[in-house]
Amino acid sequence: MTVRRVVGIETEYGISVPGDPGANPMLLSAQVVNAYATATAGGRTRPRWDYEDEAPLRDARGFEVDRARAHPSQLTDAPRRATPNASDVVSAETEDPTMANVILTNGARFYVDHAHPEYSSPEVLTPRDAVRWDRAGEAILLESLRRVAATPGLTPVTIYKNNTDGKGASYGTHENYLMSRSTPFGDVVRHLTPFFVSRQVFTGAGRVGLGQDSREAGFQISQRADFFEVEVGLETTMKRPIINTRDEPHATVDKYRRLHVIVGDATMCEVATLLKVGTTSLVLAMLEDGWLEGGPAGDLLLSEPVRALHEVSHDPGLTHLVRLRDGRRMSAVQLQRAYLEAAHAYVADRYGADVDADTAEVLTRWEQVLGRLETDVFSAAREVDWVAKLRLLEGYRSRDGLDWDNARLQAVDLQWSDVRPEKGLHRKLAQRGQVETLLSEQEVAHAVDHPPTDTRAYFRGECLARYGARVAAASWDSVIFDVAGRGALQRVPTLEPLRGTREHVGALLDRCESAEDLVAALTG
Amino acid sequence: MPGQEQQRPSRREDETEDVPAVPAQGAGQTSAKSSETDADVDALLDEIDEVLESNSEEFVRGFVQKGGQ
Secondary structure, eight states: OSSSOOEEEEEEEEEEEEEEEEEEHHHHHHHHHHHHHHHHTTTTTTOOEEEOOOOOOOOOTEEEEEGGGSSSGGGGTTTOOOOOTTTTOTTTTTTOOOGGGETTTTSOOOEEEEEEEEEEEOOOSSHHHHHHHHHHHHHHHHHHHHHHHHHHTSSOEEEOSSSSSSSOOOOOOEEEEETTTTTTHHHHHHHHHHHHHHHHHHOOEEEEESSTHHHOEEEEESSGGGGGGEEEEEESSSSEEEEBBBOSSSOTTEEEEEEEEEEEEEOOOHHHHHHHHHHHHHHHHHHHOOOOSTTTTOOOBHHHSSHHHHHHTOOOTTTEEEEEETSEEHHHHHHHHHHHHHHHHHHHHHHHOOOHHHHHHHHHHHHHHHHEEEEEEEETTTHHHHHHHHHHHHHHHHTTOOTTHHHHHHHHHHHHHSSSSOHHHHHHHHHHTTOOOOOOHHHHHHHHHHOOOSSSHHHHHHHHHGGGGEEEETTTTEEOOOOOOSSSSSEEOOOTTSSOOOOHHHHHHOHHHHSSHHHHHHOO | OOOOOOOOOOOOOOOOOOOOOOOTTTTOOOOOOOSOOOOHHHHHHHHHHSOOSOHHHHHHHHOOOOOOO
16 A cells, blocks of 8 residues: 555534624534535535434444433434524524535535534545545635625625634544554554654644633644543544544445544645645555554654643644653654654555655655754745744734734634635735645636546546436435336445446446436446 | 755745744744745735734634534
């Protein structure tokens, strides 16, 4: 294995009504999703989400949480109803936000999760494609915002790709990595914990304010770090764990595990997103192959991982040394260097000069960014969100003599990830060529409507695009047709993420003019 | 370990070697010298001034989210 791996990124976006902090976020989120769905579905009935195979309480450590003891927010397999404020005018459209749950022609899921619009990207195979369909999500949220603004009677909203309001609330950006079920989960915890604690140095989005509710003024590397309280666990909304144990593969259960990573930040910089996914994929490949044991990254157990996660985030100077269980002390960049060294040796051993371009790119950029962080932090401002953000903040501080508790700096922090190009500060930097971009606007626009061609997302997205009126429901691992001449709904399972690709079903779909033809062909 | 530098248009290669100062715990201050001139940042800030929410305090206070995952 290389950096090629089935991956997806889920992003809960921040949503706000200027001047009305009390607006009901579930209804606002439903409005956002529905506005997009109505504009793109062309008025046809929307396929619903198929909850058949969801199992949010199954724990990777080998047990299942009793449903009665679970927190309601953990029951993601059952649609939840909104609890509108008494003052909300409830229309048929927004009465049930769970109806705002759509599957897009690019294979993504776009829905209301808790109190946020969430975009779950389609399954992709490379870090570059992870960036591409993540950026497509930003474009989709922007289009939704524009649709809401243009619709009489709807409340205009602003939308942010961030992870905290600075007042105690946090919402996630989750990465999902398909991995081998045969890899012992204890090894996953042992090797990934130091990796996640230290990768913040290039995955952090930057945050003004220290502590969950920003009780102390200052700047830290990560939006999310302060919200993590335990090392391993099943929760995602409280007592958040560095390693999440949700065991819901949405794929062949005995073959795959879906590693659900909740510790990351929402990143705007494309290089940061590439590295976030690419380096994690490489570490997983080494982990599955047993390569890490005994190597430079073989024994990096931290004495207090949660504390170390916070300390690393609170140290933008990158000089802090975290304590290892064996008594050593290492900086976050040194920990990353150990993983990088192992990865170089691994790739050289397995592929030599035949290494694929995606893997070579991740290795090269990983080394470059660590080198920049070691020599001059600000030289990483073209690639890393927190550095680019800090550069702006320090500019304001020195020009206007601002202290860290000044509201202007918090405004810069928030506006960094505003999805509107005329307002978002990251977009402003991108327009000026001051952050590196990997994708053209045309490539992003194409990914808004089209699925990746090399995973099952191709089959899902193309079925929606070609036979949408006949798709009753869909999910990660199913497409369900309601076709003429058959009494029952026809469920096509898609449990193998590497089937249903263009190579696999492209010709079949081209032959089938209608959903009836397709179902007939599939059922023989 | 020097990285394999790729040619980057628009990247300057005259970076200084200043190491960031140790910030006070949580103070979040680095005194790193970046490779760019102050004029670059100033031009950028001027542009951001144009789009930054005019009433920062109200904007920040009004951004309240319900928790999520």
